[in-house]
Amino acid sequence: MGNIERIYIFNEITKRQYIKEKNEKEIISDYYLERRFKQTAKYENELKKDLSNFTYDEIINFYKRLNSTSLDSLFVMNSHFTMYTDWCIQKGLVRDNKNYFSKLKREVLKECLNKDLTKKRIVTRGIVLKWVNELPNPKDQFILLGLFEGLKGKDFCELSQLRQGDISGNVATLCTGRKIKLSATLLKIINDCITEDRYYSISGRGVKTMPLVDRGFIVKDYPNARTDVSEFQVGRKIYTGISRILKYFDVLDYMSAYSIADSGKIHMIKERSKIIGISARDFLKDENHIKEIEMQYGIRISRSVFYMKYKEYL
Numbered sequence: 414m415g416n417i418e419r420i421y422i423f424n425e426i427t428k429r430q431y432i433k434e435k436n437e438k439e440i441i442s443d444y445y446l447e448r449r450f451k452q453t454a455k456y457e458n459e460l461k462k463d464l465s466n467f468t469y470d471e472i473i474n475f476y477k478r479l480n481s482t483s484l485d486s487l488f489v490m491n492s493h494f495t496m497y498t499d500w501c502i503q504k505g506l507v508r509d510n511k512n513y514f515s516k517l518k519r520e521v522l523k524e525c526l527n528k529d530l531t532k533k534r535i536v537t538r539g540i541v542l543k544w545v546n547e548l549p550n551p552k553d554q555f556i557l558l559g560l561f562e563g564l565k566g567k568d569f570c571e572l573s574q575l576r577q578g579d580i581s582g583n584v585a586t587l588c589t590g591r592k593i594k595l596s597a598t599l600l601k602i603i604n605d606c607i608t609e610d611r612y613y614s615i616s617g618r619g620v621k622t623m624p625l626v627d628r629g630f631i632v633k634d635y636p637n638a639r640t641d642v643s644e645f646q647v648g649r650k651i652y653t654g655i656s657r658i659l660k661y662f663d664v665l666d667y668m669s670a671y672s673i674a675d676s677g678k679i680h681m682i683k684e685r686s687k688i689i690g691i692s693a694r695d696f697l698k699d700e701n702h703i704k705e706i707e708m709q710y711g712i713r714i715s716r717s718v719f720y721m722k723y724k725e726y727l
Contacts, residue, residue, distance in 0.1 A: 422450045423457035431500055465501035469513040476525035482534050484722050487522045534672040535726050538680045544662055549613045551605035552632055553658050558599050560670055561677035563709040568648025575631045593709050606631045615661045678706055679726050693727035
């Protein structure tokens with residue numbers, strides 16, 4: 414296994430053998446399976462059996478106890494547990510030779526989500542603008558509203574690398590090659606970012622200030638920031654900024670950059686549907702209409718999955 418961090422795992426020898434074989438066949442995210450198996454350990458101890466022997470009802474109960482707000486993450490987890498259980502069946506380790514994880518479809522998994530937290534994850538443009546008005550720094554305002562309006566890219570490069578010269582009228586040409594429309598409010602914030610030369614702390618007592626250095630980007634740097642860093646490290650600074658913003662509004666426990674972007678997609682779908690004069694569901698069904706959202710947010714959208722996840726907000 415190499416230098417894998419030692420963590421408590423129920424039925425550890427079996428699971429580590431599975432991980433070893435899995436890593437020999439395909440590349441998976443570092444430590445993903447270790448983290449998931451650690452996550453199941455408490456429940457496995459309660460039931461005194463390996464997760465591969467969970468019944469259908471026991472799986473449902475476990476997923477509900479996770480208080481997850483992401484259908485996608487739950488779906489990925491269930492896929493991995495399905496493969497693990499198949500492996501255990503091949504090894505003769507499952508008492509009834511049945512894989513109940515494979516029986517769980519997206520519709521069932523959706524019912525395992527914490528709906529109260531899921532509702533909190535989706536915010537209206539009105540709420541985002543209220544937060545923007547409460548943030549003392551144009552830099553933070555730009556990051557928050559920019560995410561909502563479709564700026565992201567790998568390692569948040571579309572936020573960190575945007576320059577004044579990339580904007581013509583209300584259209585921004587991004588480092589990823591995309592062209593997207595920006596709202597008048599976001600354009601005003603970008604102008605404020607260009608003229609602002611100090612950053613006011615939004616953590617602690619909020620009294621600390623720091624000078625900002627203009628290196629040609631909308632998001633200015635601090636004087637002590639290194640310039641010889643990777644795009645990933647630059648992206649981490651944006652990520653830390655997002656976390657700081659969400660913590661400022663006491664929503665970090667259940668909101669993320671992804672939920673802000675998803676909220677923006679929902680808003681755009683609703684607004685475009687109103688203008689066209691059709692329902693949000695019909696908008697999603699139309700390939701040309703959904704392309705508008707995909708172009709604005711730089712992603713591919715599975716129309717059926719998106720509708721199933723967010724139909725109550727559309």
